Amino acid sequence: MKKLLLSSIAFVFLLTSCGSKTKGELTGVQGKKWYPEKPYGMELIPRGSFIMGKSEEDQAKLLNAPTKTVTVRSFYMDDTEITNSEYRQFVEWVKDSIVRTKLAILADELGIGPEEGGIGDYAFKDADTTRASVYDKYMLDNYSGMGETGYEGRALSKDEELVWNTSDYPDEYYTEIMDSIYLSEEESYNGQRTIDVKKLKFKYNWMDIEAAARASTKGNKSRKEFIRTEEVEIYPDTTVWIRDFSYSYNEPMHNDYFWHDAYSEYPVVGITWQQAKAFCNWRTKYKNDDNKSRGKQFVNQFRLPTEAEWEYAARGGIEGGTYPWGGPYVISDTGCFMANFKPQRGDYAADAALYTVEAKSYEPNDFNMYNMAGNVSEWTNSSYDPSAYDYVSTMNPNGGDQSNTRKVIRGGSWKDVAYFLQVSTRDYEYADSARSYIGFRTVQDYMGEEDSTQ
The missing domain is CATH 3.90.1580.10 (paralog of FGE (formylglycine-generating enzyme))
Known part of the structure; x- marks a missing residue:
């Protein structure tokens, strides 16, 4: 059995060698063709x-x-x-993401999925197991419950547009979430309720490369020690x-x-x-x-x-x-x-x-x-x-x-x-x-x- 296994490995190696496009030459890893784009609204400042x-x-x-x-x-x-217009795009994206996250979490807690409509239309993508990818299922099985909230890493569904007109809210659960992002009635005036902007926070991670580079000669440290987390009211x-x-x-x-x-x-x-x-x-x-x-x-x-x-x-x-x-x-x-x-x-x-x-x-x-x-x-x-x-x-x-x-x-x-x-x-x-x-x-x-x- 052992001889048969070794023969199989040798045969596979022979096949891969014969099929090599490089003909045994050092040609480098063949990656994707890369064509840089000039970023929109920017100008190239030449070195000097x-x-x-x-x-x-x-x-x-x-x-x-x-x-x-x-x-x-x-x-x-x-x-x-x-x-202002460009920065408002940032604010709108953060507001949209916060609302969708709140809707998805409540739908998950209530066990409501897309098939039930209403707030279920905004459930996490992996809630619809018939459409979830192998990767989505793997992440749900292995990483669900981890992180600060237990919902980190789960993809939001963006197929359904958010409803901002109060008369068109799909159900009471949706109404509850939308009500939570506005200022209270006591803080409103002239019959207008506005978004509580203090809730518009953007959370991100970044790698402190400079600190990591300087510490590399002072013993082995885990990569995670140099990952910084920021949460900013934007x-x-x-x-x-x-x-x-x-x-x-x-x-x-x-x-x-x-x-x-x-x-x-x-x-x-x-x-x-x-x-x-x-x-x-x-x-x-x-x-x-x-x-x-x-x-x-x-x-x-x-x-x-x-x-x-x-x-x-x-x-x-x-x-x-x-x-x-x-x-x-x-x-x-x-x-x-x-x-x-x-x-x-x-x-x-x-x-x-x-x-x-x-x-x-x-x-x-x-x-x-x-x-x-x-x-x-x-x-x-x-x-x-x-x-x-x-x-x-x-x-x-x-x-x-x-x-x-x-x-x-x-x-x-x-x-x-x-x-x-x-x-x-x-x-x-x-x-x-x-x-x-x-x-x-x-x-x-x-x-x-x-x-x-x-």
Whole structure:
């Protein structure tokens, strides 16, 4: 019997060897053809070196940006700040997911499946065992009950549209779930009930690669020790329009700025650094979920730019420029202001804008980046240290100290004087702070040109 088994193995090995397409040559693993896509709404910033820091006069005498020649790799960057409309897509996705999860859990607890209709239409995908894949059944059998809630890993059903009109709710169980995500009657006024935005939380995991790499030489540690879990309330703080300015009437901006269609193309504000990071994680997941459904490879993560990447993109390839447009002046040769800021003491509207303007306003720089000066200041991934330029690397520099809660913001805003619009000016805000003048844009690492001949 043993001889027969060995003969069978030898015969199979012979067959696989004879059928080899490589003819025994070293050809590498034959993976899928990969054709990179230019991310929607982004521009390619080509790799290069530049003099980072204040080559012009340091009027504020901060001495926190001495000149230093550095090199950055190629990356894609949003050509505008993230808009209210784009951030609302994130909020709507989170709201949709939370409602579907609540519906699926209640349906599971009640033992109601799709065949019974009503809330059963929103049961977990694996509830319909006739349509569940082998993988779904395996996960249900082996991992059900694990995790914080016991429902982690179970796929939501998105075949049925959510019903928001109260007169069309399918049953009492559906009504119970929908009622739970709104503010109570006591907190409502004028007959309008609104979503309790504090319940809109996005939970995600990320791998602290830097900590893992530095710990790799200090003994064997489990991978899970470097997996971080974040849960973030993602709705913008609209009260910033009032809290940022004492003795000032800004209630209309508080009431309308984020949700009204009139402001859809304006930059989102009231976003903390943590919320901006959560948005980046969601955007990566959103794109990769779609790629997975179409059998395509995953894309690189979207993330906040490093301070060096931001300054390099803002300069637009102009080595010694004071502003993104290159020149030392904020007024063009036709007498027009080049950005949205506070040109004169108390006169916010001298540049034809009182608050923010649409994200795609004024002329872009030579990298086709809009509003790299003014409109809103922008979060970067880098932590703020006045002496950072003295010790950061000259290759892809980044002061990314996790324990430092002061995060670099760049570009100046609608309420700032011209000094803060300079491409080399550094400023900071605390990571948990939200302001009416701070927004963000995202970047993605570059991996190659798209093959237009395919």
